[in-house]
Amino acid sequence: MDTFFKLNRAKIRFAFVATSLTFIGFVFLVLTIAYFEKSLPGKEFIIAVFLAAGVGLPIFIITLSYTKWLYRKVVRRKAFSLQPFNQVENIGFVNSFSNIETKWDFTEKVKTTLIDGYTLIVDISEESSKNLELKIPVEWKKLDKTSFNELTDKFNRHNIEFGIGCLKKKYKTNGPPFIKIDELKLDLEKFIELIKEEGFEPKKKACI
Incomplete structure (x- = not known):
């Protein structure tokens, strides 16, 4: 306490x-x-x-x-004691704190890193404690309805979702798809490559 x-x-x-x-x-x-x-x-x-x-x-x-x-x-x-998430420090993640700039949510310890200018934040999902959720804060990109639906379908195929001010994906902790930390690192790099291809810029001031 x-x-x-x-x-x-x-x-x-x-x-x-x-x-x-x-x-x-x-x-x-x-x-x-x-x-x-x-x-x-x-x-x-x-x-x-x-x-x-x-x-x-x-x-x-x-x-x-x-x-x-x-x-x-x-x-x-x-969750962070399980393979491969117990090795995320080896691929650049460090301890950080969330909700620092808001009075409405209590501060919690999370893990963050920076890849190609994009901030990556990983923590327990709000929807399910069996998932770790990775968020990448991005600048808003204006999309018409057709483009949004097409992009949503494309992202779904890669387990990527739209969040509030971010793009995110979830990893199950009770049966993770990766065994080795290098596989997780490669998946994160592909995540970054995909959102760059779609024209999403990293948020200038990424509030954790």
Whole structure:
């Protein structure tokens, strides 16, 4: 838990204050309506509700977020202990941190590298903990509907998907398609070659 607080101390404060003010505002609105309808509850009940909304619920939500953060940390550690992902440092990946520039998501440890000017970020997939997800932030390329559909079909054949501000692909950790780290490196290089051929430029400021 120490690591969680060290990485996210300011964000925890922000999350507590933001959720507390949101819940208190909602309670205040409900009590205002109750006041005008002459159905205001007793003072002790009102105090209890404000304490629950201003303190209890924010703590509960932050605890849930911490539980998810800890679960992802455990799953991530296990995934990067499996072959060939336990050797990604040998092909240039280093430890880095995600969500540094946003207050809305807690910071987590990920692995990143740079190939031909493109930033590659690998972490546990948000959709499935059985997958590692590789993201490459790219500049937006304007496509008409026909071109987009054709490109989507082409990317699907290479297990590539469109993400928000990025292109990505997933690797199963419970049965990876590669045994050797060199095979994974070659797949990443082919990934870069394909998106370069399609005219996608690396994001000038790739926010991890």
